[in-house]
Amino acid sequence: xxxxxxxxxxxxxxxxxxxxxxxxxxxxxxxxxxxxxxxxxxxxxxxxxxxxxxxxxxxxxxxxxxxxxxxxxxxxxxxxxxxxxxxxxxxxxxxxxxxxxxxxxxxxxxxxxxxxxxxxxxxxxxxxxxxxxxxxxxxxxxxxxxxxxxxxxxxxxxxxxxxxxxxxxxxxxxxxxxxxxxxxxxxxxxxxxxxxxxxxxxxxxxxxxxxxxxxxxxxxxxxxxxxxxxxxxxxxxxxxxxxxxxxxxxxxxxxxxxxxxxxxxxxxxxxxxxxxxxxxxxxxxxxxxxxxxxxxxxxx
Amino acid sequence: xxxxxxxxxxxxxxxxxxxxxxxxxxxxxxxxxxxxxxxxxxxxxxxxxxxxxxxxxxxxxxxxxxxxxxxxxxxxxxxxxxxxxxxxxxxxxxxxxxxxxxxxxxxxxxxxxxxxxxxxxxxxxxxxxxxxxxxxxxxxxxxxxxxxxxxxxxxxxxxxxxxxxxxxxxxxxxxxxxxxxxxxxxxxxxxxxxxxxxxxxxxxxxxxxxxxxxxxxxxxxxxxxxxxxxxxxxxxxxxxxxxxxxxxxxxxxxxxxxxxxxxxxxxxxxxxxxxxxxxxxxxxxxxxxxxxxxxxxxxxxxxxxxxxxxxxxxxxxxxxxxxxxxxxxxxxxxxxxxxxx
Amino acid sequence: xxxxxxxxxxxxxxxxxxxxxxxxxxxxxxxxxxxxxxxxxxxxxxxxxxxxxxxxxxxxxxxxxxxxxxxxxxxxxxxxxxxxxxxxxxxxxxxxxxxxxxxxxxxxxxxxxxxxxxxxxxxxxxxxxxxxxxxxxxxxxxxxxxxxxxxxxxxxxxxxxxxxxxxxxxxxxxxxxxxxxxxxxxxxxxxxxxxxxxxxxxxxxxxxxxxxxxxxxxxxxxxxxxxxxxxxxxxxxxxxxxxxxxxxxxxxxxxxxxxxxxxxxxxxxxxxxxxxxxxxxxxxxxxxxxxxxxxxxxxxxxxxxxxxxxxxxxxxxxxxxxx
Numbered sequence: 001x002x003x004x005x006x007x008x009x010x011x012x013x014x015x016x017x018x019x020x021x022x023x024x025x026x027x028x029x030x031x032x033x034x035x036x037x038x039x040x041x042x043x044x045x046x047x048x049x050x051x052x053x054x055x056x057x058x059x060x061x062x063x064x065x066x067x068x069x070x071x072x073x074x075x076x077x078x079x080x081x082x083x084x085x086x087x088x089x090x091x092x093x094x095x096x097x098x099x100x101x102x103x104x105x106x107x108x109x110x111x112x113x114x115x116x117x118x119x120x121x122x123x124x125x126x127x128x129x130x131x132x133x134x135x136x137x138x139x140x141x142x143x144x145x146x147x148x149x150x151x152x153x154x155x156x157x158x159x160x161x162x163x164x165x166x167x168x169x170x171x172x173x174x175x176x177x178x179x180x181x182x183x184x185x186x187x188x189x190x191x192x193x194x195x196x197x198x199x200x201x202x203x204x205x206x207x208x209x210x211x212x213x214x215x216x217x218x219x220x221x222x223x224x225x226x227x228x229x230x231x232x233x234x235x236x237x238x239x240x241x242x243x244x245x246x247x248x249x250x251x252x253x254x255x256x257x258x259x260x261x262x263x264x265x266x267x268x269x270x271x272x273x274x275x276x277x278x279x280x281x282x283x284x285x286x287x288x289x290x291x292x293x294x295x296x297x298x299x300x
Numbered sequence: 301x302x303x304x305x306x307x308x309x310x311x312x313x314x315x316x317x318x319x320x321x322x323x324x325x326x327x328x329x330x331x332x333x334x335x336x337x338x339x340x341x342x343x344x345x346x347x348x349x350x351x352x353x354x355x356x357x358x359x360x361x362x363x364x365x366x367x368x369x370x371x372x373x374x375x376x377x378x379x380x381x382x383x384x385x386x387x388x389x390x391x392x393x394x395x396x397x398x399x400x401x402x403x404x405x406x407x408x409x410x411x412x413x414x415x416x417x418x419x420x421x422x423x424x425x426x427x428x429x430x431x432x433x434x435x436x437x438x439x440x441x442x443x444x445x446x447x448x449x450x451x452x453x454x455x456x457x458x459x460x461x462x463x464x465x466x467x468x469x470x471x472x473x474x475x476x477x478x479x480x481x482x483x484x485x486x487x488x489x490x491x492x493x494x495x496x497x498x499x500x501x502x503x504x505x506x507x508x509x510x511x512x513x514x515x516x517x518x519x520x521x522x523x524x525x526x527x528x529x530x531x532x533x534x535x536x537x538x539x540x541x542x543x544x545x546x547x548x549x550x551x552x553x554x555x556x557x558x559x560x561x562x563x564x565x566x567x568x569x570x571x572x573x574x575x576x577x578x579x580x581x582x583x584x585x586x587x588x589x590x591x592x593x594x595x596x597x598x599x600x601x602x603x604x605x606x607x608x609x610x611x612x613x614x615x616x617x618x619x620x621x622x623x624x625x626x627x628x629x630x631x632x633x634x635x636x637x638x639x640x641x
Numbered sequence: 642x643x644x645x646x647x648x649x650x651x652x653x654x655x656x657x658x659x660x661x662x663x664x665x666x667x668x669x670x671x672x673x674x675x676x677x678x679x680x681x682x683x684x685x686x687x688x689x690x691x692x693x694x695x696x697x698x699x700x701x702x703x704x705x706x707x708x709x710x711x712x713x714x715x716x717x718x719x720x721x722x723x724x725x726x727x728x729x730x731x732x733x734x735x736x737x738x739x740x741x742x743x744x745x746x747x748x749x750x751x752x753x754x755x756x757x758x759x760x761x762x763x764x765x766x767x768x769x770x771x772x773x774x775x776x777x778x779x780x781x782x783x784x785x786x787x788x789x790x791x792x793x794x795x796x797x798x799x800x801x802x803x804x805x806x807x808x809x810x811x812x813x814x815x816x817x818x819x820x821x822x823x824x825x826x827x828x829x830x831x832x833x834x835x836x837x838x839x840x841x842x843x844x845x846x847x848x849x850x851x852x853x854x855x856x857x858x859x860x861x862x863x864x865x866x867x868x869x870x871x872x873x874x875x876x877x878x879x880x881x882x883x884x885x886x887x888x889x890x891x892x893x894x895x896x897x898x899x900x901x902x903x904x905x906x907x908x909x910x911x912x913x914x915x916x917x918x919x920x921x922x923x924x925x926x927x928x929x930x931x932x933x934x935x936x937x938x939x940x941x942x943x944x945x946x947x948x949x950x951x952x953x954x955x956x957x958x959x960x961x962x963x964x
Contacts (some may be wrong), residue, residue, distance in 0.1 A: 029323075190748035194811065197706050197761040199735030208761075212752040319963035333679065338720045349801075464694075493693035496855065498901040498915045520831060523860075523903030546907040564835035566864035568887060568902055581842065582835035588800045589830070 035288020042281025051098035058091035062248045071265045073097070081267040083257065089268060092248040093275050094158025099247050103164055104229040108222050110168035116218065118210070121177065123183025125167040126189045134180070137226070149232055153241040162240050167232050171225055178221050181215040218293040224287035229279040234276050250276050310481050310514040311337045311360075311399075316374035318352075318359045321367065329355040329369070331538040336340040337482065342505075344517045344529035344546070352519045352538040357484045361401055362391050365435075379481060397427040400475035406467035410459040416443070416470045417455025423477045432453040439506040442473040446503060465496035469503065476507060483508075485611045489524065490633035501528055518586055522565060526550055534558050537590055537600035540619055544626040554628040557601050599631070607632045647681035648819050648851045649705060649738075654678045654714035656700050657955030660712050660924065672923050674700040676875035677714075677772040679950075681815065682819065685845055686854040689866035689883075691859060691898070693920050696872040698855045707731060708736055718819075735767060739812035743824035745804035749796040756782075756792035781810040783832045785840060802833035809840065819851045826861060838865055858904050863887050871895050874923050874931040877950055881957035891959040894932050930962070938963055 031038035034222045050057050059079075066086035074081045080089035118137070140148070152166035186192060187210065195205045234255030236242030245252075250272045257268035310546055314334045319420040320327035330352045337343045345353045358364050359371050369510055376383040378399060383391065395401075401623060403409045424430045430438065436455075443451035446469040459467055468488060485504065489497035501621060509514050517529060523534055525546065526543035532549045534542040536558065542555040553559045563583030587604040588594060598615050602608040611631050650745050655678075656669040674697040682688045703709045705716055707723065715724045723734050734955055742748040749758055760778045763769055769777055779789045785806040796804055805825060812820055821842065826834040844850055854874065861909040862869055862883070869886045871879040871894065879892040890896045897916035906941050918935040930948050933939040950960040 190742040190744060191750045193703075193708055194740060194742065194748060195750075195761075196708055197730045197735065197738075197740045198765060198811075198815065200761075200765050204765065208753075209750050213750070215752075284798070349830060375706060449949055493920065494859070494896060494901040495693060495916050496919070498903070499917065501903070521903065522831070522905040526905045526907045529907075532937055550905065550907050561831055562905065565905060566830050566835075566838070566860045567905060568860045568863055568899065581839050584839060585832035586836075588833070619813045639810045 033202055034289040034292065036285045037292075038288065040282045040285025040287075043278060047097045047279050047282070048101060050094050054095045056106060058088075058094040060088040060091045060093040062087060062106070063246050064091040070266075071261065073265070074267055077124050081265060081270045081291070083253075083265075084267055089253075089271055092253060093250065093271055096248045096250045096253065096272070096275065097279075099160075099243055099249050100233060100276075103160070103167065103233045103243065104226055107164045107167035107229050108171065108226055109232075110164060111171025111225075112175055112222055114168070116179050117164075117170045118172065119176035120183055120206055120211060120214075121178025123180040124202065124210065125260055128276060133176075137173040137176055140170065141177075143170070145170040145228065146232060146235055149236055150239065153236060158241050160243055160245045160247065163233060163236060165228050166236065171229070172230075174225070175218070175221060178217050179214050182217055183210055186210045186213055193241045218292050220291045222288070223283065223290045227283035227287065230276065230280055230283065279289065308339045309336050310379065311516075312375075312377040313360065314375045314377070316356065316359055316371065316376065317368060318355055318364060322371045322593065327368075327592045328538045328595060329477075329592055331360055333533075333535070333540050334375075335533055335540075337516060339481070339510045339514050341519055341531065342508065342515040342529045344519060344525040344532045345535060346519060346522065346525050347367045347535035348520055348589055350592060351367050351535040352592075353535050353549050354486055356535070357486050357516065357518050358402065360482075360484065360594070361395060361399065362386075363401075370560045384594075390537070394429065396423050396475070396480070397478045398479070399482045399484070400480040401484040401486065402468070402475050402488050404490050406457060406464070406471045406491075409471060410467060412585045414457055415456050416462065417459055420455075420470070420474045420477050423474055427478045430436065436590060437574050439477070442477050443605075444472065445476070445507065447471070448473070463496075464492055464497060468492065468496075468500055472500075472503065476511060476513070479511060480513060482514045482516065484517045484518070485575075487520070488517070490519070490521070497524075501545060504528065522550075522561065537595060539616075540590055540627075540629065541601065542626075542628045543619075544623075548626050552623070552626070554622050554626060555601075555630050556632070557585070557609055588603075599629075645684070646717070647683050649853070650681040650715075650717040650720075651701075651705060652679050652715045652717075652731075654701065654704060654716065654823045655712045656697070656704050656709060656711045670924055673875045673926060675704060675711075676876055678870075678872075678875075679714075680870055680877070680880065682851045682853060684818075685849045686868070687845065687854050687866045689854040689862040689869045690872055691812060691856055691862050691869060691896075692872035693857060695874070695920055695923055697875040697923070698872050699823055701872075702740065702823050702853055702855050706740055706821055707813060708740075725753055736815040738819040738821070739815065739816050739817040739821065740804070740821045741808045741812050741825045743827050745808065745828060746796075749804055750842075751796055754793050754795055755787075755799070758796070758807060759810045759814055762811060766815060768815075777814070777892050778810075781813055784813065784844075785810045785954060786836070801829050802836055805829060805833075805837050806840070809837075809844075813844070813848075816848075817850070819853070821853045821855070823855045824857070825854075827856065828860065834861070841865065859887075859898060860877075871898065874921065874926045876931060876960065877958070878932065878960045879958065880950065885955065885957055891953070891957065892932075892961050892964045893936050893938055893964075897935075899915075930960075 003156040064087065069078060069082040069086035072078050072085055072086070078088050078090065080093065082088055118133055122133045124143055124172040148170040149166040152169060153162055156162040156165065192205060192209055195209050233242055234251030238255040240255065243249040253272040254269060257265065260266050316330055316333045318330040320329055333356055335343065345356060347353045355364065360383065371384060379402040385393065386394065417436060417439045419440050421432065421435035423434040424438055425432060440451050440455050443455055448469050448488065454462070455595055460469065473515050487605060488504065489500050492500060501524060502516065519525060529546045532544060532546050533540055534555060535556050542549065542553070542558050549558065550562070553562055556562060560583065564585055566582060586606055590600055590603065596603055597613065599612045599617055605612065617629045617631045619627055622628050654675055656675040657673055659668055660670045660672060660951040661667060662669045680688060690701055694700050701901065704711045711724060715722055717723070718734055718737060726734070727847055736785060759781055760774050763774050763777060778792065782789045782792060782885050787803060787806050787810065796807070799807065819837065824838050829837060838861065841852065854862065854866055869881060869883050870877045871892065873894050879886065879895045886895065887899065890899055894927045901916065916935055921934065927934050929945045933943040936943065940963065947964065948960045948962045950958045952958050
């Protein structure tokens, strides 16, 4: 035989993941296959845990002021220093994770719900409904995400709920586009025709037969969008239109300190900035891996 | 037809073995397959989906996606050169030049952004160092060879402007442009209508006669095999189970799988019935093709075989010459072959 | 009832698809997918519709089921005209007619389990409570030759032939009288085709089912059909009893189709007459007889005058000026 024979079939198989059994086995296999995605997932899970257990993780109350420690440099007491009012920067960043992720996840969820409804209706009903809604979506999409969110919060006034709405609204177009195009191709599938032939209602067909088959691209899109919603929230808060006081928000923490203390107390700029970059980086890595995993067609 | 077959061996395949290493285990897609094709001969490889016939073809072309696929053993000698030993750039010079392939779906195999004439000419420029002008002229000539009407006009058209049959003709023109020694046709007519299928098969036979190309025809359609092949290999679950000349195989199938296949196809003119409402049931092969990652011990066909005994379930039967020029891998086939009724 | 109406009766069925172009979706023409087709199907009878791609055979099946709205003509089910029934009025008739598709992969919802797929029609029509439904589904599984233990599996866990059995079980769930089988075995392996065809014949005998069997494979059609309609570019060109059609084809197109089938017997390698040319586009079909550009015996009359499908001496129908 002239071709080298890999003697160890087991090694080849292990590489292909044949021995990955159970949840942890599968997870370990996927982590080895998509190391960057796994890193992203770890970063995201780390921040989520921080957010959920902020009370236990943070050494101090993020809102308690203490003039004695105003602008204190990083030390054993204040790991990341303290802000002008002497509030512990580390504790504020930990609590900020909660706000940041809550806003991002709710906004993505809200945007997905509306986007899916419009996309599904548009693709399934078609006709004038499709025409009208897709033009509305066109208009929405022609405006920059941030500018849209800015206008909305400016109109509604800054509050946690309004921030979520302001970030969710610009997500609707891209979600509805993806769902609509998926619906259009699914509508032609024989299993949908079979459902029609069995006398099922359009409603049932849309919910039971079309919608579940659009989930994979939806998850891919939602993960990919999570990073940008976090950024939008930070940007809005930076501009003073996002999450209002007293909630600690990374964006506002940056804006409060950027102008005045960047020279005197750079840790007030560095740490919130790092937190934002890290979480966005993590969600993007995860989003890319999700796309490779769930939607191989979109692989570039 | 046999007098056109000269005895020069063009392609000798020995012990070809291609495995896929996947999450579900080792998929033994092609396991120890050997055959020889002579100049001007048509060798058909038949079998059902998942029997390894297409992977055999892709292994010859060295087009197995890797990972997960790997050709782990064997030699593929084309005029004395082992294709499996060539470097990738050397292999690229062989593909489309000395060994060509046409596929089931010509639309996906043609570039939608280039004209038909341009695509045929590209192959010539690449492999034969022709000038663009000479290649274009030769391309039109090739399109005429494959009987595309108004070839000059068609050469300037794009794949989507042609019908399915015309596209397959264009593919054949492209594959034969460099006058290859071996042409592999992977289900060349499966996507086509019957009347067009007949045209394409006739074309392949005719071109082969003129060019002396060795043709490997991969198909699941026994009718196509019977009409075009000189010799036939039957594959089941990645292995060769029978090999014989077409006449011999169809009249005296030795392997119970081939026997079952011949009984299970409805044939025009052979369905006899007493009244209009009475159907003669087709012979069935019970069960399904085994998964290639979970093959039974012994003969892979044993679970579906009417004659299977303990020996069949214990050991893989050797592939041996049961009758002159007629090979089969079956523990029972020497008992006496049945002629299909 | 001495003379029951046919299970399905189709009269002068037409389906024209509009072709629209440009930004304003201007109407530029019509595809005459089905152009005046008439036939009827009796109880426990199989009518096959054969023809090449684009001849309109699949559209006929979908139009009868009102999955596509016909442009003209009438469809009667057991004597009742269903052509213009509303969605709601159609519901009771939906139970009587079902469909099985070609592609065993695309015809089952990948996100549903096999027993839910088969049981869903029962649920939608409010037949049987949950327990009865489970029993009926298990019984349907056995009837089509599936193991009830596999009921909770997803479609991708079945082989192609098994999926086609699930499709058939789903179609049978509502106890229909009539099934449109659109190339039901074309995507299956040869050894599996026989299993599915035999199953269909068995079911026809036990349940008295009528089939509209759409196929391009004449050998399969000869095996399963009682009568055969040959279609070419939206029209029936020949309609005859299966035995007559195969023994003595009348229309030149039927002859060409039969000549083109490869015979699985090397001893019968024929010096065959191969019809040249492609099927013309159904957007601008040739005038007169659609087949005349490929017809070996076409005359001047064929180029201008449409031949009508007229009954011949022995009750078979041929649309040809010369036969």
